[in-house]
Each structure stands twice: as structure tokens, then as C-alpha cells.
Amino acid sequence: MAEANSKEEYVVGVDLGGTxxxxxxFDSSLECIGTTKVSTKAQRGxxxxxxxxxxxxxxxxxxADLSLNLVxxxxxxxxxxxxxxxxxxxxxPNLEGWKDVPLxxxxxxxxxxxxxxxxxxxxxxxxxxxxxxxSKPKNLVGIFVGTGIGGGLIINGEPYxxxxxTAGEIGHMVIDVxxxxxxxxxxxxxxAVASRTAIFQRIKAGVKNGEKTLLTDMLGDGLEDLxxxxxxxxxxxxxxxxxxxxxxxxxxxxIGVANLxxxxxxxxxxxxxxxxxxxxxxxxxxxxxxxxxxxxxGTIKGVEIIASKLGDSAGITGGAVLAKRQTKPKG
Amino acid sequence: MAEANSKEEYVVGVDLGGTxxxxxxFDSSLECIGTTKVSTKAQRGxxxxxxxxxxxxxxxxxxADLSLNLVxxxxxxxxxxxxxxxxxxxxxPNLEGWKDVPLxxxxxxxxxxxxxxxxxxxxxxxxxxxxxxxSKPKNLVGIFVGTGIGGGLIINGEPYxxxxxTAGEIGHMVIDVxxxxxxxxxxxxxxAVASRTAIFQRIKAGVKNGEKTLLTDMLGDGLEDLxxxxxxxxxxxxxxxxxxxxxxxxxxxxIGVANLxxxxxxxxxxxxxxxxxxxxxxxxxxxxxxxxxxxxxGTIKGVEIIASKLGDSAGITGGAVLAKRQTKPKG
Numbered sequence: 155m156a157e158a159n160s161k162e163e164y165v166v167g168v169d170l171g172g173t174x175x176x177x178x179x180f181d182s183s184l185e186c187i188g189t190t191k192v193s194t195k196a197q198r199g200x201x202x203x204x205x206x207x208x209x210x211x212x213x214x215x216x217x218a219d220l221s222l223n224l225v226x227x228x229x230x231x232x233x234x235x236x237x238x239x240x241x242x243x244x245x246x247p248n249l250e251g252w253k254d255v256p257l258x259x260x261x262x263x264x265x266x267x268x269x270x271x272x273x274x275x276x277x278x279x280x281x282x283x284x285x286x287x288x289s290k291p292k293n294l295v296g297i298f299v300g301t302g303i304g305g306g307l308i309i310n311g312e313p314y315x316x317x318x319x320t321a322g323e324i325g326h327m328v329i330d331v332x333x334x335x336x337x338x339x340x341x342x343x344x345x346a347v348a349s350r351t352a353i354f355q356r357i358k359a360g361v362k363n364g365e366k367t368l369l370t371d372m373l374g375d376g377l378e379d380l381x382x383x384x385x386x387x388x389x390x391x392x393x394x395x396x397x398x399x400x401x402x403x404x405x406x407x408x409i410g411v412a413n414l415x416x417x418x419x420x421x422x423x424x425x426x427x428x429x430x431x432x433x434x435x436x437x438x439x440x441x442x443x444x445x446x447x448x449x450x451x452g453t454i455k456g457v458e459i460i461a462s463k464l465g466d467s468a469g470i471t472g473g474a475v476l477a478k479r480q481t482k483p484k485g
Numbered sequence: 486m487a488e489a490n491s492k493e494e495y496v497v498g499v500d501l502g503g504t505x506x507x508x509x510x511f512d513s514s515l516e517c518i519g520t521t522k523v524s525t526k527a528q529r530g531x532x533x534x535x536x537x538x539x540x541x542x543x544x545x546x547x548x549a550d551l552s553l554n555l556v557x558x559x560x561x562x563x564x565x566x567x568x569x570x571x572x573x574x575x576x577x578p579n580l581e582g583w584k585d586v587p588l589x590x591x592x593x594x595x596x597x598x599x600x601x602x603x604x605x606x607x608x609x610x611x612x613x614x615x616x617x618x619x620s621k622p623k624n625l626v627g628i629f630v631g632t633g634i635g636g637g638l639i640i641n642g643e644p645y646x647x648x649x650x651t652a653g654e655i656g657h658m659v660i661d662v663x664x665x666x667x668x669x670x671x672x673x674x675x676x677a678v679a680s681r682t683a684i685f686q687r688i689k690a691g692v693k694n695g696e697k698t699l700l701t702d703m704l705g706d707g708l709e710d711l712x713x714x715x716x717x718x719x720x721x722x723x724x725x726x727x728x729x730x731x732x733x734x735x736x737x738x739x740i741g742v743a744n745l746x747x748x749x750x751x752x753x754x755x756x757x758x759x760x761x762x763x764x765x766x767x768x769x770x771x772x773x774x775x776x777x778x779x780x781x782x783g784t785i786k787g788v789e790i791i792a793s794k795l796g797d798s799a800g801i802t803g804g805a806v807l808a809k810r811q812t813k814p815k816g
Contacts, residue, residue, distance in 0.1 A: 235783040244783060293647055305748070309640055316624055316750020320784040323747040328740050328779060330662040331673075340779050342662075409659050416654040417636070417748060419647020448659060448671050452566040452575060453651040 164220060166211050167473025168230040169274065172196060172248035172301060175207055177214040178470035184285050186467065188218025196249045203249065204257065208264035227481035228269045229473030230257065231277035235320055241271045247337070248301065270480045274469055275322055279306025280313055281472025282424050282462050291422040295414050297324065298427035299407065303345035307418070329409055348406040350429050354380055356399050367395045382432035389436055404437040408444025415449045415457055426462035434461035495551060497542050498804025499561040500605065503527060503579035503632060506538055508545035509801035515616050517798065519549025527580045534580065535588065539595035558812035559600045560804030561588065562608035566651055572602045578668070579632065601811045605800055606653055610637025611644055612803025613755050613793050622753040626745050628655065629758035630738065634676040638749070660740055679737040681760050685711055687730050698726045713763035720767055735768040739775025746780045746788055757793035765792035
């Protein structure tokens with residue numbers, strides 16, 4: 155199969171999340187030619203999840219009408235602390251039992267091709283930098299707002315991960331020292347006030363306190379299966395309560411952006427992740443306005459604050475970029 | 486004069502502050518051989534301050550028994566946004582009327598030697614990195630706590646200043662979004678809760694509310710001429726109120742450190758500035774404890790958090806390092 159393209163070399167990017175695994179096959183010009191998605195089933199344990207990743211990769215390759223022997227490398231973004239050199243996931247808070255998992259080694263055993271593992275936000279910012287922004291920004295901050303908030307940094311044109319390979323852990327930047335409790339045990343972390351988790355908590359607390367919202371008509375009083383897209387639908391139908399919660403969230407994100415601009419002086423700040431994908435139209439102008447109010451005038455002048463167009467594909471794209479960089483082209 | 490050392494080349498570092506100007510002459514091994522200090526007299530206007538800087542430099546050279554023709558360059562740290570290439574101070578909030586001041590050009594006219602101007606925190610972290618830490622840390626965050634809070638970054642071994650040359654503007658990182666008002670107009674900036682200004686405000690507010698403190702015995706009820714050193718004296722004499730304020734401040738600084746460790750993943754965080762110079766013994770252990778509680782465990786593992794030993798000399802030392810780097814050694 156794929157006889158005509160037999161000289162072409164392909165890479166696969168994988169985005170391992172707490173609820174789903176996404177895999178995409180990319181050609182040498184980083185065009186995506188096939189994707190698959192499976193649920194993570196984290197509760198079934200590390201081994202099952204690892205097998206599911208391998209299967210997802212194989213399915214994506216099949217989806218693209220290719221075979222594994224045309225794939226030169228696989229890049230995986232994992233939601234936690236990663237030892238890139240060793241290829242292990244040191245700790246992934248949203249994946250049950252994931253502590254010192256030798257993911258690279260195990261996937262290579264399953265797939266028989268070189269595998270590279272990185273933190274998911276680092277990989278996503280790499281994907282945005284190379285594939286979406288054509289490597290133009292010298293210094294880039296990526297903010298990915300989903301269940302939590304992850305960040306990735308490009309400094310002087312290259313991915314930057316610092317001493318413990320953990321730089322960009324922006325979700326636990328405290329911005330409201332007396333604010334709501336975070337999963338990490340502290341109060342007022344960025345992700346405790348501005349992630350999807352924080353948004354849903356505020357909405358559910360509001361409903362309990364008698365706030366009226368279209369969401370209960372749509373989903374029932376328990377708001378089960380609430381998704382970011384539901385918030386967008388509610389806002390577009392005129393839901394004032396949801397609008398207010400999303401405005402507050404946009405302000406928090408704007409303050410987070412301002413902090414990062416003040417500290418890092420990037421050329422570009424790019425926002426991505428599921429919440430941004432669903433609600434960028436509703437949030438971006440207020441995020442930019444709040445960031446400009448909170449950053450020092452000299453620091454934010456000329457800095458671009460944009461929403462990524464890659465959406466959910468940032469992770470798999472970055473995985474592909476990583477795999478492409480790490481594998482030398484053959485004959 | 487200085488006949489025996491006539492082949493030696495000297496540089497001068499200048500620390501331009503809101504209240505005082507410090508100049509130091511350094512030999513080629515970065516040993517300080519003479520310093521002078523004059524008050525800034527910012528209210529007298531830009532021209533007078535510029536002349537005072539020039540005089541301070543000349544006095545320091547005289548103090549070291551040298552003459553200007555043995556000096557190859559002068560490095561100046563200015564408290565604000567600086568355009569390094571142009572050598573202008575774009576804006577210095579604590580210096581009346583300092584907007585787009587061509588400081589390099591004017592000082593070169595006065596002194597007849599090359600002058601280099603940088604942001605004061607950038608220069609201080611350069612001084613600490615090169616002279617105190619022997620350029621060992623690959624990634625270093627400097628936090629300077631004084632009237633305000635300034636920051637400087639070394640990334641991959643080199644000073645990092647980002648897109649607008651303003652990176653490290655950590656004093657306006659929001660950490661308490663509903664906290665006290667900052668000079669910049671926002672609420673709960675790092676320097677609004679943890680600078681000397683913030684400490685003094687809390688102490689004065691406490692005294693107004695009837696808190697008992699030895700400071701009023703020492704300085705009168707108005708607490709005029711209160712200095713950081715007075716706080717240290719009061720604490721060592723058992724002043725519980727001042728101890729409590731300084732403990733709160735150390736906790737805020739620890740949270741700021743944690744944020745920067747989470748974001749930047751440095752090998753070393755170094756704390757300096759007047760407040761640290763006076764109160765490091767009282768604050769450091771609580772700063773480190775709080776930072777460890779607030780940073781992600783994986784990000785802070787092995788990260789050194791230290792107080793600079795350069796104290797008030799960090800600025801002039803950094804100025805000397807800058808001047809040395811920018812001027813090529815002559816025959």
C-alpha cells in the first residue's frame with residue numbers, strides 16, 4: 155500500500171489525555187493525513203492505557219492507508235512531568251497510577267519504531283510554533299486551557315524546559331492567594347480560577363444558589379455531561395449567567411497572560427486547549443483587554459495575543475514535529 | 486597616578502536609584518577598589534541628576550586613586566524601562582521627569598568614555614551571576630526587593646530580556662487579585678504585597694489601629710525615617726507585631742518565588758535588594774518553606790533559593806560586568 159509515496163516518510167503525533175487519546179499521521183510537510191481517537195480508560199491501569207495508545211497509533215496509520223514501516227517516529231504528549239531523555243512519565247495527576255512509567259520503551263516494544271515522549275503543553279506549543287506560526291516568534295508563550303491549564307515556552311526560537319524539565323507549569327501560578335482551593339492543595343492557582351474545572355464549579359455552585367441558566371433546560375438540573383460547547387450554545391442563546399461566568403474567566407485568563415508577558419516578554423502569546431477552542435470568540439477580546447490593563451505598558455506593546463487555529467490538533471501536530479526533529483531523514 | 490597599574494583597565498558600575506546614586510570602580514578581575522554614594526535629588530530634574538551621576542563616577546575614580554583615562558567603560562543600571570541599543574531611559578516611574586532620556590549620550594559627553602545603560606534589575610542579576618555565582622547557574626532568576634520589586638533573568642547562561650527588552654518585570658505579577666492597590670493601578674501585584682513600601686504601609690496601618698511596636702519608641706508615633714534595618718532591630722528585641730508583618734511578607738515572597746520556579750524552572754533563585762540585605766536572616770527560611778509548599782514538587786526539586794551576598798553592591802558589580810563585556814580589551 156501507498157506504493158507511489160514509498161519514498162515519503164511519515165510521523166505520528168499522539169496526544170494522551172485524561173479522557174481521550176488522539177493520534178494523527180503526518181507527512182513530511184506536516185500535513186495531517188489521518189487521525190483516530192479512543193477513550194483513555196485510565197481507570198483500567200497503566201498497561202491497558204499503553205496498549206490503547208499503541209492501538210490508536212496503528213489505527214491512525216491504517217486510517218491514512220499506510221503501514222507502520224513507512225513511519226519513522228512517534229511523538230507523544232503526556233499530561234504531566236516527563237523525563238524526555240529517559241522517555242518516562244514521572245507523574246501524571248490525571249492518569250491513575252502513572253508514576254515513573256517507561257512509556258517510550260513500552261510503546262517501542264509494541265510498535266517497533268522510535269518513540270519520543272514529552273509534556274503535553276511543551277509539545278502543543280511546539281506544534282503551534284512550527285506548524286501554525288512557521289517558527290516566526292522568537293519568544294512564544296503557549297497557554298492551554300482545558301481540564302487544567304498547561305503552558306509551554308519557546309525561548310530564543312527553541313523549546314525551553316529549564317532545570318527540572320518542568321518550565322511552563324503556569325497552571326499553578328498563584329494569582330488569587332485567598333482564592334478557591336486548587337487540586338494541588340494551594341489556593342488561587344491559575345487553573346483553580348480559569349480552567350474548565352473552575353468554570354464548571356462556578357456554574358454548578360451558581361445553579362445551586364438559584365441562578366437561572368439555559369444549561370439546566372439543556373442538560374437537567376444536575377448538569378451532567380456539561381461540556382465547553384454547551385456554554386457557547388447557552389451564551390449565543392442569551393444566557394446572562396453563563397456569560398457572566400465566562401467573562402470572569404476571561405478576566406482571570408487576561409491577568410494570567412499579563413503576568414506571563416511581564417515576566418517573560420514574549421513576542422506572541424497563543425491561547426489554545428478545549429476551552430479556547432469552544433469559546434475563543436466569546437473570550438478573546440476581553441482576555442486581550444484585561445491583559446493590556448494588567449501588564450506594564452512597555453512590556454505588552456506590540457505583543458500579539460492570539461487564539462491558536464490548531465484547536466484540538468495542537469498536541470498531535472506537536473507530537474509529529476517532535477518525532478520529525480528527533481528522527482533523521484533516511485536515504 | 487596609578488603608574489604601576491597603567492596597563493590595567495578599569496570599569497565603573499553605577500546604580501541609579503530613586504533616592505541615591507552609587508558608583509564603584511572595578512579592576513579587570515572585578516574587584517571593587519573604590520565606591521562613592523550621593524543622593525539622587527530626583528526632584529531637581531533630569532539634567533541635575535545626570536550631572537550628579539557623572540560627578541559620582543568621577544569621585545569614585547578619584548577615591549580609587551585613578552584617573553578617567555584608565556577607565557574603559559561605565560555601566561549604568563537605571564530603575565525603569567531602558568532601550569539598551571539607544572542607551573535611553575524610556576521611563577523611570579521613581580525618577581521625576583525621566584521619559585526618553587538619552588542617558589548614554591549625555592554621560593558620554595560628561596565623561597568622555599563609553600557608557601552602557603541597562604535596567605537596574607537586569608544589571609543586578611548579571612552582577613550576581615558573574616561575580617557571585619561564577620556564571621555557574623544555567624538559568625537564574627534574580628528577585629530584588631526594595632522600594633519596589635525588580636527581577637532579572639539569565640536563560641541558557643545569558644541575560645534574557647525578551648521582545649520589548651522588559652522581561653523580568655516580576656514586581657507587577659498579580660498574586661492577590663483582590664489585594665491592596667499597587668502604584669501601577671492594579672491590585673495585588675507582587676510589589677504591592679511584598680516590597681518595602683508594602684511592609685511600611687502594613688506597619689503604619691497597624692500602628693494606627695493600636696498595634697504595639699518598639700518602632701514607635703525608636704522613631705516616634707509617626708514612624709518617620711523608618712528603614713528596613715529598624716525592622717531587624719525591633720524583631721531582634723522581640724517585637725511581635727513587626728515579626729508578624731515580616732513573616733507575612735516572607736510568605737508572599739515565597740509565593741512569588743514558587744510562581745517563578747513553576748513558570749521558569751531555574752536552577753537557582755537569588756534574592757537581593759535592600760529588604761533582603763537587612764532581613765535575610767529573618768526571612769529566608771520562611772521564604773524557602775513557602776516556596777516549596779507552593780511550587781509543584783517536581784519543579785522545585787534541587788532548585789537553590791539563596792540570598793545574594795553582594796547586597797547593595799549587586800547593581801554596581803553588574804554595571805562593571807556590563808561595561809567589561811561591552812568594551813573590548815585594548816593592547
